[in-house]
Amino acid sequence: MGMLEDKMALRFAETMLYWRGHLRAREVQDFLGVSERTARSLIARWRRFDAMLPLYQPGAERHLIPSEEFDPSSAVTDPNIALSLLMVADHLPGNPFTWAVPHGGGHDVMTSYPIQSKAFHAVLAAYIDRQPIRLLYAVQEGYQEFVFHPAALIRSRGRYHLRGYRSEGRSATGRSLDPRYIDIVPARTIESRRTEQIPFIGLEDDTDWNTFEERRFYLSSELSGAERLCYEHEYSVADSGVLKVEQRRALMHYVLEELSERRCWRRDGTSVPIWEGL
Numbered sequence: 001m002g003m004l005e006d007k008m009a010l011r012f013a014e015t016m017l018y019w020r021g022h023l024r025a026r027e028v029q030d031f032l033g034v035s036e037r038t039a040r041s042l043i044a045r046w047r048r049f050d051a052m053l054p055l056y057q058p059g060a061e062r063h064l065i066p067s068e069e070f071d072p073s074s075a076v077t078d079p080n081i082a083l084s085l086l087m088v089a090d091h092l093p094g095n096p097f098t099w100a101v102p103h104g105g106g107h108d109v110m111t112s113y114p115i116q117s118k119a120f121h122a123v124l125a126a127y128i129d130r131q132p133i134r135l136l137y138a139v140q141e142g143y144q145e146f147v148f149h150p151a152a153l154i155r156s157r158g159r160y161h162l163r164g165y166r167s168e169g170r171s172a173t174g175r176s177l178d179p180r181y182i183d184i185v186p187a188r189t190i191e192s193r194r195t196e197q198i199p200f201i202g203l204e205d206d207t208d209w210n211t212f213e214e215r216r217f218y219l220s221s222e223l224s225g226a227e228r229l230c231y232e233h234e235y236s237v238a239d240s241g242v243l244k245v246e247q248r249r250a251l252m253h254y255v256l257e258e259l260s261e262r263r264c265w266r267r268d269g270t271s272v273p274i275w276e277g278l
Helices: 003-020 025-032 036-048 079-087 120-129 225-234 252-261
Strands: 052-055 063-066 106-108 133-139 142-156 159-171 180-184 189-194 212-219 242-248 263-265 271-273
Touching: 003 025, 003 036, 003 063, 003 120, 025 036, 079 120, 079 142, 120 133, 120 142, 120 189, 142 180, 142 252, 212 225, 212 252, 242 252
Parallel strands: 106 142
Antiparallel strands: 052 063, 133 142, 133 189, 142 159, 159 180, 212 242, 263 271
């Protein structure tokens, strides 16, 4: 194995260890497309550098876990990088999350936003491993505490969201929260705690997630002829003048929010909306 491949293998191992807290030797083998012997050889090499230590679990496959000295680079620990990788997990060659991305994948609606929350580490790990997590979560009314089942990753209007099921919870006033499917902004997490005793609930029964709908949007009548020509070609609607968007019902409100914010800015500093019918 060459130096570049060896570095990629170590980056993969560090990424999975940091965000999940464990790594199977079999995953190293599958990710790199190498033999079991080569995978074991790589693990032995990492042990000599004391970057990570092996752990045997009775009746389970051999795992690796981080040592106390484990200190990966910011390229591994930056949540924005990890989230970006998850968004394109099915398309990026050599992506360390390829084997871990949950069913539903990523839904990239816009750009990334810096994540500051310290509690976000456990939230992302729960998303990768498809396990429920108990959250103390900031809302406009104060905070809420609930069990959340993160099942799908969404990015819209500069923020990451997680779609999942809220199985139980209460508000700051003690009011019980109804169990239902919701979206959360992971960066609003105040505290998080894994809860492995509760079975994970996916999106199989989420009607809004599994129902697709189509909306039609029209270029604004406030656009000049030249401006209209620009946007007809930018959005590939020159023939019809109508933008047709088919999306999951659960995500359509993100589409409406985005299109409502898109404006045509003019040189004199004024602007007009690009779309009507929102």
